[in-house]
Amino acid sequence: MxxxxxxxxxxxxxxxxxxxxxxxxxxxxxxxxAELGVMGVENNYTTIxxxxxxxxxxxxxxxxxxxLAHQYGYQFVTESVSVAAVLxxxxxxxxxxxxxxxxxxxxxxxxxxGPVIANRKALESAIVGLASALIEVIPAQxxxxxxxxxxxxxxxxxxxxxxxxASVPGLSREALRKGRKLYGLSRQPLVGISHSxxxxxxxxxxxxxxxxxxxxxxxxxxxxGLGVVLSPSSQLALV
Amino acid sequence: MLKKNILIxxxxxxxxxxxxxxxxxxxxxxxxVATAQEGILAADAHCPxxxxxxxxxxxxGGIEFIxxxxxxxxxxxxxxxxxxxxxxTEFADSQNLMIDxxxxxxxxxxxxxxxxxxxxxxxxxxx
Numbered sequence: 020m021x022x023x024x025x026x027x028x029x030x031x032x033x034x035x036x037x038x039x040x041x042x043x044x045x046x047x048x049x050x051x052x053a054e055l056g057v058m059g060v061e062n063n064y065t066t067i068x069x070x071x072x073x074x075x076x077x078x079x080x081x082x083x084x085x086x087l088a089h090q091y092g093y094q095f096v097t098e099s100v101s102v103a104a105v106l107x108x109x110x111x112x113x114x115x116x117x118x119x120x121x122x123x124x125x126x127x128x129x130x131x132x133g134p135v136i137a138n139r140k141a142l143e144s145a146i147v148g149l150a151s152a153l154i155e156v157i158p159a160q161x162x163x164x165x166x167x168x169x170x171x172x173x174x175x176x177x178x179x180x181x182x183x184x185a186s187v188p189g190l191s192r193e194a195l196r197k198g199r200k201l202y203g204l205s206r207q208p209l210v211g212i213s214h215s216x217x218x219x220x221x222x223x224x225x226x227x228x229x230x231x232x233x234x235x236x237x238x239x240x241x242x243x244g245l246g247v248v249l250s251p252s253s254q255l256a257l258v
Numbered sequence: 259m260l261k262k263n264i265l266i267x268x269x270x271x272x273x274x275x276x277x278x279x280x281x282x283x284x285x286x287x288x289x290x291v292a293t294a295q296e297g298i299l300a301a302d303a304h305c306p307x308x309x310x311x312x313x314x315x316x317x318x319g320g321i322e323f324i325x326x327x328x329x330x331x332x333x334x335x336x337x338x339x340x341x342x343x344x345x346x347t348e349f350a351d352s353q354n355l356m357i358d359x360x361x362x363x364x365x366x367x368x369x370x371x372x373x374x375x376x377x378x379x380x381x382x383x384x385x
Contacts, residue, residue, distance in 0.1 A: 043343060043369065044270065044343075047273070047343070047368055047369055048270070048272045048273060048276070051273065051276045051277075051372075051373060052272075052276060054372055054373045054374075055276060055279060055280070055373065058280075058373060058374070060279055060280065061279060066272070070272070119271075119272060120271050120272070121271065155270070156316075158271040158292060159269035159270065159271070159292045159293070159315075159316050160292070160293070160316060189316075189317070206314060206343075206344065207314055210316070210317070210319075211316065211317055212316065213316065214269035214270065214312075214314050214315055214316050215270070215314070
């Protein structure tokens with residue numbers, strides 16, 4: 020039990036460092052955007068608002084991951100959740116950030132998938148964290164011809180996969196494994212994928228782990244991405 | 259008067275756009291790229307008068323870019339600014355490497371450098 024507590028404490032500490040590192044970027048972006056306004060070059064209140072809101076989502080996700088992992092005053096309830104609805108809501112939240120980074124968001128929620136067992140708030144927060152991290156990455160890739168991020172769901176033999184997909188070179192199991200070891204300790208734990216600390220991915224990973232789910236590199240059509248396998252809620256599918 | 263070419267290697271799109279707006283005037287041509295490889299290609303195509311480079315890039319880092327860049331004779335005397343989120347204190351033991359081998363003109367720490375300070379430094383180096 021002590022070992023488990025120590026492990027949680029270490030990962031929490033790493034996650035906190037990673038969040039602190041990640042927060043520098045939007046604060047820097049906001050400071051420089053505000054300075055542009057002061058210099059009389061341009062007033063970008065919309066950009067500042069979007070950057071601040073996205074940072075708040077990250078912080079929300081981080082605190083939720085801690086609450087879930089340590090059960091601090093948060094009743095973790097699994098319920099019957101529609102993946103399509105979660106992806107749709109996440110897509111709505113991410114539109115303005117995607118626009119800032121010139122990334123197209125595409126929803127692939129076709130197909131008749133029944134509800135899954137999950138915590139809706141946690142699932143949505145994790146998907147938003149993952150997608151934000153990838154939105155930031157796409158323009159930083161060399162020859163990023165594909166600037167579309169897909170929020171998608173599909174069926175696999177273990178259940179229903181919900182994830183975010185793009186043609187991001189370097190996204191592999193090995194890169195994710197290394198990143199998991201390095202986040203919080205390195206400024207660039209996903210060096211082949213992201214120029215920043217990619218904290219949205221690790222916050223999502225932490226949320227999924229607390230939900231006893233496993234984030235993994237998966238494929239959707241011909242795109243690589245990050246997804247999670249969710250168990251169908253067969254009980255409610257009968258209704 | 260001939261415009262000076264400035265090459266900015268900045269992976270974050272929002273910051274890249276901001277710095278481009280800040281430096282864009284009638285004296286400078288600004289070119290922005292996101293990766294080290296694109297930086298070399300852009301330098302080859304446009305022959306910059308000044309390079310501004312972040313160290314944290316995807317795949318090949320900024321230091322790798324500078325080594326590669328300085329390995330070409332034509333580019334050895336072009337002023338180069340490291341403009342990074344990595345604090346310069348991390349390179350405190352490598353001052354000689356930065357100045358002698360890589361010929362880094364200035365090291366600016368992004369969180370402590372305002373847009374006006376960036377303009378001032380660029381003006382100084384291109385004067």
